[in-house]
Amino acid sequence: MKVLHTTPFKIAVCLKEVLDARLPLKVEAKTGAIQQDAPEPVVTLNPADRSALEFAMQLREQSPGSRVEVFSVSDVAGQAALWYGLARGADDAERIEGSGKGAPYTAALLATRFHKETFDLICCGDETLDNSSALVGPLLAEILDLPQVTGVVRIVECSKSSILVERGLERGSRELVEMDLPGLITLKAESVPWRYVSYQKLEEAQLRNIPVRRETLPTSSNGLPKWPEQATPTAPRARVKKSFTPDSKMSPADRVRMIMAGGAAPQESKSKSSVVEGDAEYVSEQLYRFLKHHEFV
Amino acid sequence: MNSLPVSPSPAPPLVLVFAETLWGKLERLSFELLADARKLAASVKGRVEVVLFTTQEQRASLLEELLAHVREPIHLVEHENFAEYSTESYTSGLVQLLQVLQPNLLFLGATTYGRDFAPRVAARLGYAYFPHCLLSKTATGGKLDITRVTHGGRVHIQTNWPLAAPAILTMKAGVADAPAAEKTPPNPQVTSHALKIAAGKVRLKKRIPPDPRTLDIRQAEKLVSGGRGVGNKENFAVLRALADALGASLAASRAAVDLGWVEYERQVGQTGKTVTPRLYLAAGISGASHHLMGMRDAGKIVVVNTDRQAPIFSVAHFGVLGDLHAVLPRLTERIQADKKKATPATSK
Numbered sequence: 330m331k332v333l334h335t336t337p338f339k340i341a342v343c344l345k346e347v348l349d350a351r352l353p354l355k356v357e358a359k360t361g362a363i364q365q366d367a368p369e370p371v372v373t374l375n376p377a378d379r380s381a382l383e384f385a386m387q388l389r390e391q392s393p394g395s396r397v398e399v400f401s402v403s404d405v406a407g408q409a410a411l412w413y414g415l416a417r418g419a420d421d422a423e424r425i426e427g428s429g430k431g432a433p434y435t436a437a438l439l440a441t442r443f444h445k446e447t448f449d450l451i452c453c454g455d456e457t458l459d460n461s462s463a464l465v466g467p468l469l470a471e472i473l474d475l476p477q478v479t480g481v482v483r484i485v486e487c488s489k490s491s492i493l494v495e496r497g498l499e500r501g502s503r504e505l506v507e508m509d510l511p512g513l514i515t516l517k518a519e520s521v522p523w524r525y526v527s528y529q530k531l532e533e534a535q536l537r538n539i540p541v542r543r544e545t546l547p548t549s550s551n552g553l554p555k556w557p558e559q560a561t562p563t564a565p566r567a568r569v570k571k572s573f574t575p576d577s578k579m580s581p582a583d584r585v586r587m588i589m590a591g592g593a594a595p596q597e598s599k600s601k602s603s604v605v606e607g608d609a610e611y612v613s614e615q616l617y618r619f620l621k622h623h624e625f626v
Numbered sequence: 627m628n629s630l631p632v633s634p635s636p637a638p639p640l641v642l643v644f645a646e647t648l649w650g651k652l653e654r655l656s657f658e659l660l661a662d663a664r665k666l667a668a669s670v671k672g673r674v675e676v677v678l679f680t681t682q683e684q685r686a687s688l689l690e691e692l693l694a695h696v697r698e699p700i701h702l703v704e705h706e707n708f709a710e711y712s713t714e715s716y717t718s719g720l721v722q723l724l725q726v727l728q729p730n731l732l733f734l735g736a737t738t739y740g741r742d743f744a745p746r747v748a749a750r751l752g753y754a755y756f757p758h759c760l761l762s763k764t765a766t767g768g769k770l771d772i773t774r775v776t777h778g779g780r781v782h783i784q785t786n787w788p789l790a791a792p793a794i795l796t797m798k799a800g801v802a803d804a805p806a807a808e809k810t811p812p813n814p815q816v817t818s819h820a821l822k823i824a825a826g827k828v829r830l831k832k833r834i835p836p837d838p839r840t841l842d843i844r845q846a847e848k849l850v851s852g853g854r855g856v857g858n859k860e861n862f863a864v865l866r867a868l869a870d871a872l873g874a875s876l877a878a879s880r881a882a883v884d885l886g887w888v889e890y891e892r893q894v895g896q897t898g899k900t901v902t903p904r905l906y907l908a909a910g911i912s913g914a915s916h917h918l919m920g921m922r923d924a925g926k927i928v929v930v931n932t933d934r935q936a937p938i939f940s941v942a943h944f945g946v947l948g949d950l951h952a953v954l955p956r957l958t959e960r961i962q963a964d965k966k967k968a969t970p971a972t973s974k
């Protein structure tokens with residue numbers, strides 16, 4: 330990342346502590362409770378938010394006088410997310426009192442806070458590991474009437490009036506875009522490599538008193554999408570997959586081989602389509618026609 | 627005698643499909659959404675209509691592409707600001723159009739663009755918004771059953787929403803099959819809407835197409851994958867050449883990776899990556915369950931193998947019984963010859 334004429338930036342980073350959904354999960358059928366296979370829930374700072382924080386810290390390093398503030402909407406006081414933000418070097422952390430009532434409420438609460446103080450740049454994660462609605466960033470920008478770039482995979486250049494970033498599109502395509510500041514970006518987890526944060530720094534951060542704000546939401550839900558009151562988590566229905574059973578007619582040696590190879594032993598083929606054979610010239614032409622027919626060439 | 631009150635029969639529910647374009651080309655996902663929308667509309671006696679944003683230059687080619695699959699009415703908004711994607715131009719365009727059309731539902735792809743502007747549209751109109759949904763084919767008691775995918779695909783959130791209250795759903799790719807091209811040109815009604823489209827504060831500087839050689843195989847649209855049957859590391863050149871000709875990326879079975887022929891990042895299967903390309907061409911791979919697990923949901927699976935009994939044939943859409951060393955180089959040549967024809971002697 331290049332920083333042009335080093336003017337100080339004011340940067341806000343939105344952090345959410347999430348249930349670490351990379352670990353094995355199960356959904357309690359009766360209650361719909363989402364649980365990990367662990368005695369205590371394992372939470373972590375959302376990976377994409379970590380990248381957002383990392384970017385903000387690097388921008389501050391390169392433009393002396395800049396400030397980074399981290400925010401989290403939560404009704405839990407012990408906030409590993411905010412501690413981590415401080416440990417990584419954020420100037421200030423603030424918890425906004427609010428419970429999980431859906432992403433629109435979270436965005437509205439954050440917006441109430443940012444209406445009171447203007448930041449040059451607001452950085453969010455692209456989406457969370459758990460609820461993964463990818464809503465908070467765009468809604469926050471909408472309420473604050475800010476331009477946005479979502480799905481940022483690389484930051485190229487920053488100046489006081491604009492930022493140059495790459496956003497990731499479908500199937501690996503990317504776009505280089507320039508956004509006027511103030512504005513909001515959402516970063517993908519893999520966009521900025523994280524730096525190591527020492528245990529000592531984390532411990533120091535936990536001793537800091539993190540101020541709590543109580544924002545009151547506007548009573549009208551104007552300018553917010555609607556959101557259902559009721560939602561039930563379920564385990565994804567397992568798709569019926571053909572399991573293989575060793576054929577009793579097979580020799581013991583073949584059966585063992587089949588089990589060891591995960592089914593890759595002699596077996597009647599049940600192809601969904603015909604198999605062509607013949608000389609190479611003929612079959613490659615048939616193959617070519619198949620690819621052509623399905624517009625792969 | 628009391629006369630029965632004559633209530634006007636309510637208009638049939640309207641399901642809109644946003645036909646997304648990426649760099650002037652229609653996204654295939656749009657056709658999958660169309661298939662979803664048709665199923666849903668059929669179950670609620672509703673109707674489907676399609677929305678397309680375009681520029682004057684692209685109008686003809688995009689419409690032609692769309693008309694191959696669409697028999698429903700098309701709403702077209704043509705504006706120079708649609709030459710590139712911008713949050714503000716798309717948001718302002720769609721907000722105005724929805725105010726005119728008053729749909730019950732709008733389907734968009736859960737793509738970078740879709741996820742970028744659809745929340746802002748929903749916010750401006752006070753619509754409900756459901757991100758990352760699977761097909762919702764049922765509506766019971768006037769309510770739509772919705773399944774949202776969260777927690778990295780590990781949890782499905784079930785919820786429902788009254789059809790009478792407008793909602794936007796963004797859908798995951800690859801949940802439905804695209805409808806087949808129409809045999810006879812359907813010639814649907816095309817309505818142009820003249821709207822004021824805002825410009826926005828984000829400007830496109832450069833488009834960066836993916837390089838199939840360095841792309842993460844999970845993002846690849848086409849994969850050419852090799853196994854132990856390729857024989858040795860040097861022979862993988864045959865697969866690379868084919869991949870280059872096809873614009874595909876290279877993948878491999880664990881056997882080929884363990885033998886050091888291909889890097890681990892390219893391994894498909896239980897201990898590698900799960901891939902869902904549109905095309906998966908497997909050469910010299912037997913198809914152990916550990917491998918199938920990682921690729922069985924690919925759009926079209928093509929197999930080249932010398933062993934008729936190889937289990938990989940059981941998932942193949944097209945199988946070739948033959949030696950990959952004889953078949954693949956010929957196929958590569960065939961594709962290259964075709965490309966030369968398509969771009970006649972302008973390469974001076």
Ligand SMILES: Cc1cc2nc3c(=O)[nH]c(=O)nc-3n(C[C@H](O)[C@H](O)[C@@H](O)COP(=O)(O)OP(=O)(O)OC[C@H]3O[C@@H](n4cnc5c(N)ncnc54)[C@H](O)[C@@H]3O)c2cc1C
Pocket residue numbers: 343344345375377378400401402403428429430431432435452453454455456457459460461462463464465466556557558559560
């Ligand atoms: C009916 C219902 C009940 C819910 N109950 C709970 C509950 O009991 N407990 C609970 O924790 N959640 C609950 N949630 C989910 C919670 O409301 C969301 O997690 C919401 O706060 C953020 O949505 P998301 O995780 O999809 O974020 P996304 O929109 O995917 O997040 C994108 C980015 O926005 C920022 N962001 C998101 N959330 C916050 C935040 N809280 N603070 C600061 N920045 C943030 C981060 O930068 C993040 O990377 C509930 C949701 C619903 C619909």
Ligand SMILES: Cc1cc2nc3c(=O)[nH]c(=O)nc-3n(C[C@H](O)[C@H](O)[C@H](O)COP(=O)(O)OP(=O)(O)OC[C@H]3O[C@@H](n4cnc5c(N)ncnc54)[C@H](O)[C@@H]3O)c2cc1C
Pocket residue numbers: 589590591593852853854855856878879880881882893894895896897898899909910911912913914915916917920930931932933936948949950951
């Ligand atoms: C716990 C566990 C996890 C595993 N995870 C994975 C995984 O993630 N991914 C994975 O791939 N495997 C995995 N495996 C290994 C798996 O069981 C198989 O051993 C492996 O997939 C076999 O690789 P292969 O198909 O390349 O080789 P083989 O099974 O040896 O098959 C080679 C094939 O090439 C064909 N062939 C030979 N010569 C030619 C030719 N000239 N032209 C055309 N065809 C030819 C043969 O007919 C044969 O079908 C795992 C195994 C275990 C136990």
